[in-house]
Amino acid sequence: MKTSIYMLKNGEKAKIMAMPPGMCGRRLEAVGLRTGKIVEKVSGMPFRGPITLDIDGRQIAIGHGAAGKILVETLETGDRE
């Protein structure tokens, strides 16, 4: 299922399908978020707060706005790793 990374449930894993263009995308790529990468959502803060992702065993927090612009495809439980 395709969705934005912001909409993932806690603990859900997904593969990044598309990154936002421009400076925003470059800042995200710099911390390791790239098309094709598999990420796990760790938690999300309420009131349009940031979400925390696990990527390659490291945690990255990104703001609500940026998170809404990253498209992902959720992985079935069997697809892991």
Add this chain to the structure above:
Amino acid sequence: MKNHCSLCSAGQGNCDSCPLKGGSKYIPLSEECNKKILLVGNPNVGKSALFSRLTGVHAISSNYPGTTVGFTQGRFRHGDDCYQLIDVPGAYTLDPTNEAEAVAKRIIDEGGDIVVVTLDACVLERNLYLALQVIETGANVVVALNMVDEARHEGIHIDVEALEKELGVPVVPTVAVSGRGISDLVSRLHEAGPGRFTGMNPENRWKKIGEIIGKVQTVSHHHHTLKDRFEDASVHPFWGAVLGAFIIVAGFLVIRQLGEGTIGLILDPLFESLWLPLLNRLSDVLGPGSLAHSLILGSLIDGGLDFEQSFGLLTTGLYVPIVMVLPYVVAFYAVLSLLEDSGYLPRLAVLFDSLMHRVGLHGFAIVPNLLGLGCNVPGVLATRVLESPRERFIAATLISVAIPCAGLQAMIFGALGNLGGKYVLMVYGALLVTWIILGKILHAFLPGYSPELVVEIPPYRMPSFQGLGLKLWFRIKGFIFEAIPLVLLGVLIVNGLYISGVMDALTGFLDPFFRTVLGLPSSAVGPVLLGLLRKDVAVGMLLPLGLTPSQMVVAVVVLAMTFPCIATFIVLWKELGLIRMLASVGVMIISALTAGAILNGLFLLLA
């Protein structure tokens, strides 16, 4: 500290674990160095710990010319060579995405004899991007593969020899925090050479990295540990907030104890017993009432000099920053640096991001705001960490208007504490509401946009105490050399305004306004106006006037929202420039009067 090994007390070179065994020693900055080493790496890879391992305490920190990004330099000797080591700001890429990365790129472009690329073994893949970019520049590279212990715990095994072959440069496993591998690193510096790669585009670079990782890294299954759970909890909406509240409260209790203890037990007695007698003799020489006496020592209070109220350069001018503020600032920075190096600060940024977005900032703006609670001057200086001028203006204005510094908080308690806790709470409440509303207004009306939070959350780590000490020292030095001269200048300016009669004229002019809009009696107008520049004396003058509690609250809120001290005014000027500073001051005056008027209205309605 000269010739002193950082690991043991036996002295440099006298024990086997000494990282610089074999003829190397720390040397002072004055000595000429023939080799320049650049220390580069992503943020949070232990670069600073590596730096202090290599250079000891002899280091200087400065801003890169024309920017607000700082970098640190130090020196060390190995064999016949003297190395100048530059701690390049942390960067993820050499295609800059922020000011720190732009500075990193410029320093690397200027070149060094050797570039030490520090990699975090736990996230090798992402770290290799910068390493490849550096190797592509053709520089002589040595790789420090740091945090190998942590990687092993996480089940990550890296074949160091294979990595060396792939990159074509020496790779040395290190644990900078404990000092492991540092002597190997130093002894292999002379092997530094150009690596195997030349210009690649990002896509090919990532492809190459994928190939390298496939050859050198094996990952065994990693079980969730207690530390993992604790880390996840700290960014959990509920447990994160609980933990955050606990850390903030505990932090402030520690700061208060440390600060009060240092003032009451050490600094105050020292000033009273050693400095005061000297000043009294100077007072006799200059003669009370003379111009020199007024400027240097201030006026006599009850027939003698008073550190808090005389308001001379050598009395109040030194006493306030050194005795009343410095201990809190030191304690505050000690706690803050600990939070920073243990990896908690980014989690606090996550907790506060949502709130900060409401006022056009993002989570990291919590740091300058917290700093402002200690002293507004470093708070405003710390707005440099924010990316856009718009964010810096909003944060600096909010700090100077609605964040009460340690001195101001003492004033609030001094004026209202004996009337009851609820009046103190009213003042804090009014400040918080002002912070939010003013922030929202600025966010809505200022042009431009605010960038999103993008922050790496490093695992919790035991801080390196040497690195912690170095950082604390730089911050304290910054306060002493940046804030204290401003306080002295401020005292001089304020005295000038009084002696020339400017303040008297202003008091007369504003009297009707204060009486009607703020509901304060005529007798309180003088002290409040005076308090705009001299908070410390204002409270003393307001107390005997017999104001009602509500009048006192209005007066204290107005005082609290205008300048904490003239030093903040000067630092705003320095950081924002003249025009933006004037805008910020305009906002400040309007906010203070509006808040005062609204409070007065509320009190009238409720009465």
